[in-house]
């Protein structure tokens with residue numbers, strides 16, 4: 001194939017830009033900050049207390065402080081080096097379609113789910129439907145659902161979805177529906193008021209994309225615009241926003257109504273079956289697939305199940321408009337108690353093999369079951385990078401940011417990952433490419449399967465007609481089951497050099513790192529019109545636990561042979577090594593933070609701390625955060641530092657010593673009604689007793705004691721040697737106390753079920769008393 005002829009005069013498929021002024025400003029700020037850090041170090045080093053003072057006791061505290069400050073200073077350096085080269089990307093989808101037309105590659109989409117209780121099947125199929133309806137030739141799309149729960153309820157839901165898809169996909173395409181998760185779509189677009197056919201309705205999208213285009217009406221709590229011709233023209237000019245539904249006539253409205261009804265009915269049937277907890281006789285008869293569940297099968301012990309629900313090659317199996325459908329496959333890999341299953345990484349690797357057998361798409365998209373596609377053009381966006389004739393061959397993956405649609409107004413648990421998405425990853429992109437963060441990532445199959453990229457090796461162009469096997473669906477299923485067994489990977493490179501890596505709670509990060517160390521680059525693409533929306537944790541313990549898993553995994557990478565500085569040395573740039581280490585060093589950061597927050601002989605450095613907070617405040621507001629939201633972020637930062645990261649640190653050390661085994665605590669995607677209500681009201685959820693909460697409340701009480709005790713002493717005893725250091729000390733206590741306000745509330749003032757249990761109060765009070773007694777002995 002003549003590469004030359006394809007290229008002749010063709011413009012690139014994507015563009016890379018930098019925001020010059022932002023960059024300059026950032027660099028200036030980073031440099032000033034670093035000067036401040038160095039000054040603090042100098043002060044600490046030169047003002048060492050004399051040995052005589054307080055019997056030398058003060059010297060240890062001072063040295064500890066110096067250590068903590070050295071650590072924070074280095075962290076500052078790492079963070080800002082990683083952000084040094086912020087880079088932005090944009091794509092030219094029209095050129096892609098023009099140039100490649102019917103030579104577009106096959107794309108295999110992997111959705112992972114693990115538990116029908118905490119990941120409800122209706123949520124899972126909404127994600128599946130959203131990706132089935134991508135704006136991409138259906139004969140080139142294949143969607144695979146991996147069910148680690150091995151649940152026939154999830155299978156049933158998928159079966160229902162495969163039927164619903166037949167009308168949903170043509171409906172989406174006809175009216176340019178966005179987003180294509182039916183649940184998300186129907187909950188955003190209310191039906192227009194009766195008798196208002198002349199007015200066109202358009203909902204202002206959530207914060208960020210809302211533009212004032214004219215007058216409008218409030219209806220059911222939503223603001224609808226009256227669109228004039230000019231408005232519409234304007235709206236279509238603003239690129240990178242979802243198009244308006246193109247519904248015009250009464251018939252169109254009827255069709256919408258019909259779809260909504262179909263969806264609601266399906267949802268009800270699924271929820272009903274899930275509530276009962278088993279598949280009824282009647283349903284069982286409707287599909288041969290159910291027979292694969294034997295009576296003794298359970299989630300931890302069952303054979304491999306593979307079922308092709310829609311065979312895209314089957315010309316008689318088409319949607320309601322007669323167009324081909326994407327292939328849809330259900331897979332539950334074999335599980336046996338005596339075989340480690342390696343969590344999501346294991347599931348992904350089984351999917352890699354099964355999909356190779358069935359559709360063999362050269363591009364793979366991975367989404368978690370709670371992350372639906374919010375933008376039907378994302379596949380095209382991703383392909384713009386892979387198929388760019390000039391640079392495309394060096395990209396292993398295209399990572400989209402993880403955005404969430406269940407955040408409260410002020411982001412109570414700081415789950416938005418805003419700074420990572422809007423700042424850090426743009427910086428990493430300029431340093432060789434972002435991390436792979438699990439969900440919302442397009443991979444080149446080749447690179448995920450262990451291929452190296454070098455100046456002499458060029459990735460194969462991924463375009464061209466996919467080769468379609470002639471083998472029957474039945475045989476494909478048979479073969480696939482053989483690929484999804486427990487024993488298949490024995491004595492192989494799977495989980496090591498091939499596929500996702502095993503043995504790390506953040507399989508995604510370590511896999512991405514090893515891909516980059518094999519010479520590949522990656523791309524961060526963060527379009528205005530969000531590509532994926534998922535669910536962030538909705539209780540404090542879930543939020544802390546998730547960060548514990550992440551920081552533990554990242555720390556383990558640092559301690560393993562994949563340490564970015566060792567494995568990455570000479571393979572990835574220093575900037576990227578530093579970028580990885582920001583995350584890898586979270587867990588050990590807990591120690592200096594704890595030291596700082598609990599030390600009584602503390603002198604804060606107003607300049608650096610003040611500058612850091614002011615800057616982060618400006619940054620947050622700049623990126624659309626509220627003031628309260630910023631404050632919540634600071635709070636959660638402190639909570640995470642003193643709990644999640646500490647536990648992660650301890651667990652990692654324990655694992656290193658062989659005391660602990662690897663585990664993966666799946667984040668719950670549902671909360672009971674009371675809990676969700678409190679979440680919406682932004683009231684922190686404690687509820688259970690957890691060792692993490694004991695630490696939080698101990699620090700809170702300790703600082704309250706110090707504030708009260710220190711304050712009285714300052715008033716009573718005017719002769720304190722250095723008023724200013726006392727004052728600063730109290731200021732810090734006061735800050736911690738303010739940050740801990742929700743904890744005091746939960747300790748003393750609340751009586752709902754989300755308060756802190758009294759056992760936690762007693763334990764922490766006991767610890768505080770002991771801590772206060774020790775110095776008196």
Ligand SMILES: O=c1ccn([C@@H]2O[C@H](COP(=O)(O)OP(=O)(O)O[C@H]3O[C@H](CO)[C@@H](O)[C@H](O)[C@H]3O)[C@@H](O)[C@H]2O)c(=O)[nH]1
Nearest residue numbers: 112113114148343344347368369437438439505506666667
């Ligand atoms: O044994 C398992 C455990 C989990 N999962 C799936 O893995 C995904 C992520 O699990 P979740 O509990 O939602 O973790 P999060 O912390 O929200 O996920 C982030 O962090 C993980 C690594 O810690 C990555 O795997 C994810 O892609 C990334 O979104 C979900 O779809 C699960 O169904 C499995 O398939 N099998």
Ligand SMILES: [Mn+2]
Nearest residue numbers: 368370535667
């Ligand atoms: Mn998740």
